[in-house]
Amino acid sequence: MSFTVETGNPGLRDVLKERTRQAHLETEKAMDLMSPHLDVARYRHLLRGFFEFHAAFEEFLNVHRKDWPSAVEFYFKDRRKMQWLTEDLQSLGADALPSAERIQENFQRLNEKIRSEAQLWAAIYVIEGSTMGGQVLHGHVTASLGLSEGKGTRYFRSYQSEMGKQWVRFLSELNSLTLAPDGTESAVKAADEIFEMFKEIGS
Ligand code: HEM
Numbered sequence: 001m002s003f004t005v006e007t008g009n010p011g012l013r014d015v016l017k018e019r020t021r022q023a024h025l026e027t028e029k030a031m032d033l034m035s036p037h038l039d040v041a042r043y044r045h046l047l048r049g050f051f052e053f054h055a056a057f058e059e060f061l062n063v064h065r066k067d068w069p070s071a072v073e074f075y076f077k078d079r080r081k082m083q084w085l086t087e088d089l090q091s092l093g094a095d096a097l098p099s100a101e102r103i104q105e106n107f108q109r110l111n112e113k114i115r116s117e118a119q120l121w122a123a124i125y126v127i128e129g130s131t132m133g134g135q136v137l138h139g140h141v142t143a144s145l146g147l148s149e150g151k152g153t154r155y156f157r158s159y160q161s162e163m164g165k166q167w168v169r170f171l172s173e174l175n176s177l178t179l180a181p182d183g184t185e186s187a188v189k190a191a192d193e194i195f196e197m198f199k200e201i202g203s
Pocket of ligand 1: 013016017024027028029031032033125126127128129130131132133134136137194195198
């Protein structure tokens with residue numbers, strides 16, 4: 001599956017894609033979601049980690065709504081993930097609740113690492129990109145955990161049939177940004193940091 005947008009110039013997406021290729025590979029490996037040994041306990045652990053990340057991220061957006069309104073409104077319009085994660089954890093009967101302390105730590109980390117609008121768009125790039133992995137993964141997870149269709153995989157199914165459209169809409173926003181001179185470098189740093197946070201969820 002591949003979604004492309006013609007923009008005529010190498011936008012921020014091309015740079016982020018190239019410069020985070022290695023981070024993507026490492027994150028995918030740390031998550032190890034395609035493993036034949038995936039079990040419900042491990043899957044639940046990952047979902048809890050995603051919940052702790054997204055709870056912090058959505059709170060971070062709330063706090064910075066006035067600082068970077070276009071990025072925040074773009075995300076809040078129809079890209080929040082917390083409802084999906086809440087449903088998944090409920091249907092899997094989570095035996096340990098997400099940690100409020102962990103959410104707070106994630107929030108602090110985001111506050112330290114995301115200091116500009118370009119960095120926020122780069123963070124959103126990583127988060128929205130991860131929804132494409134979900135498309136590939138949800139069939140495997142459903143089958144290998146013996147879940148009934150739809151149960152516990154709402155987060156991975158994300159935008160479902162709107163997937164391609166959502167990605168293309170996002171890329172056209174990303175590629176039309178006007179960046180400050182150090183904008184590209186700082187965006188790459190922010191994207192790396194978000195990958196790192198996901199990698200830690202898998203570790
Ligand atoms: C764990 C298993 C994962 C698998 C199997 C996977 C798979 C994929 C696939 C197949 C694509 C390409 C879609 C396309 O070009 O049409 C993709 C893109 C992407 N994934 Fe993953 N992914 C995984 C995890 C993640 C995670 C955890 C993140 C971020 C935290 C992530 C971030 C991204 C990004 C940013 C892109 C877009 C790259 C671009 O600019 O084209 N992925 N992934």
